[in-house]
Amino acid sequence: MADDHAHEIGRRIRDRRTQQGMTRTAVAAACGKSAEWLKSIEIGKRSTPLPMLLRLAEVLHVADLTELVGRQVRTMDYARPGHGTLDSVRRALMAYPLDTATDEPPTLDRVRAQLDGAWRTWHTSPQQRTAIGRLLPGLMREAERAAETHDGDDRRTAHALQAEVYHLAQAYLAWQAEPRLVWLVSDRAMAAARASDDPLALAGSAFYVAHLIRACDRAEEAQDLVTRAAELLRPQLDDDPNRLLPMYGHLWLCAALTAARERQEGDARRYFDKAAAIARRLPDGYAHPWHGFGQAVVDLYDIMIDVEVGQAGEAQRKADQLDPLSIPSVERRSRHWIELARGAHHRGDHLATASLLDKSWRASSETLTYSPIGRSLISALVDGGGATVREDALKLATNVGLIAA
Incomplete structure (x- = not known):
């Protein structure tokens, strides 16, 4: 179970820290955190993302991460999938045109209408990443062209629209396999927002x-x-x-x-x-x-x-x-079911956890597929949910790509 993993990892971190003769305050400070933060990890009240586990391993002089995470925590619990449209979105982000475009610049009304339509698609499609992944390359180019070619107040408005397009890109990229791209679009959004005043x-x-x-x-x-x-x-x-x-x-x-x-x-x-x-x-x-x-x-x-x-x-x-x-929003509705599944998991109710995750899948298959919490809950059901939910858990794990079909 995911909570059992957190307790086990916390115990291993505490034991290693004690063996090294290091205080909780010293280890936490080396991670840029407080002693209370480390205590919450050591007693199993806080899960630890992989980058922070790697930092803790470095501070505690642990050469093999399995010494902290144990055999029962698998790489797939930390893996993030990449959508089939990710490559085209990545190429659009990396294009960096250097020449001056000569075609007619898009009007602000056109960019606004395209962006509004894209947001509607994000909130209404059960496969929002598939739909938005097809739209984003063109929408980003339109917003960039508008910001380059308009002047005065129109340019500031274009920059505000450009920032919002990058917000949509961040929503698309969230929880996918390339977190660096999320930071890239977030930085671009902030730069555009600052230019918009x-x-x-x-x-x-x-x-x-x-x-x-x-x-x-x-x-x-x-x-x-x-x-x-x-x-x-x-x-x-x-x-x-x-x-x-x-x-x-x-x-x-x-x-x-x-x-x-x-x-x-x-x-x-x-x-x-x-x-x-x-x-x-x-x-x-x-x-x-x-x-x-x-x-x-x-x-x-x-x-x-x-x-x-x-x-x-x-x-x-x-x-x-x-x-x-x-x-x-069907995307938020699906996330709601995941949160309720998380609560059921905390209560130890495997049947409710599986049922709520199935509801999330039915509301928006891609939301569950790309949700780290949802994937972790499914993994926990496969490992420790028992025979009653095993068939359902394996089906969910196959649906979201945790195991091969």
């Missing part, structure tokens, strides 16, 4: 970069970035609430989930309350067209925060009151 574009770029920083186990830096971005928007909310409020609320959701993953429940709830108050100011049924902020997303984060801080029962109670069909 648009606080909303800057806040959106900060939101996406914060997710990457958090994934690198740098929660404090991620928290600082999103709170600074929120403060950037706050003085202008009354002047343009329809445009700025959704992103302002979404930044606080990001802060809340980041705090929850650090087991800082008080801060998580304080930030969440800020986001919930913003959602109540929006029209009933509102969902932002690309990042999705609205009451449904707030309800999802409420459940995710409970799962993160170990309140699986409360998460289940809230989930029972939430109609999944009220979630306007």
Whole structure:
């Protein structure tokens, strides 16, 4: 089981640290973290991403990583798949045209319409990476051409659109086999946002970069970035609430989930309350067209925060009151089922875990296929779910590519 893996890895790290005569504070500091962070790993309350495991192995003078992770943790638990369209997206990102284009530049309205259509596809297609992977190369070229050829205010608007195109690219690239490309598009988005001189574009770029920083186990830096971005928007909310409020609320959701993953429940709830108050100011049924902020997303984060801080029962109670069909995005709906499966796994309920993962697959096969949490849960069911769910677990593992068909 995934939790058993975390406890076993934590015990091995603690034992190796003790053998080396190193204090928890010294090891944590060498990793750029706090002693409390290392304690949460050693007692099995926090899973450890592969890059941080490698850093711990280096600090603890471990030559063979299996000494820390054990035989029961397999390479596939850390592997990330690559989509069939990844190569064409990579080539488009690496094109770097050096000559000046002579064709008619795209209008801003055309880029906006294409981008809006792409976001709709992302949220409505059960195979969103397949659909977006085909659109992204052309859409990136259009946005780049618009930013190159327009002048004055139109150029700033074009840069804001370009930043948003890269946000879509980051959503496509997330959890795939080339994390360096995710950083590349995030840096390009931030550069375009800065060129736009648009606080909303800057806040959106900060939101996406914060997710990457958090994934690198740098929660404090991620928290600082999103709170600074929120403060950037706050003085202008009354002047343009329809445009700025959704992103302002979404930044606080990001802060809340980041705090929850650090087991800082008080801060998580304080930030969440800020986001919930913003959602109540929006029209009933509102969902932002690309990042999705609205009451449904707030309800999802409420459940995710409970799962993160170990309140699986409360998460289940809230989930029972939430109609999944009220979630306007099939991608987010699929992620919702994964979060509920995670809660069921924490309770040791293998049947519910398998059933919820199947619901995630049926909602959006590609969301489950590329979800590290979903893949880990499936792997745990295959290894330790028992005979009752073995057939279902093997089918899911085959569907997402963990084992060969």
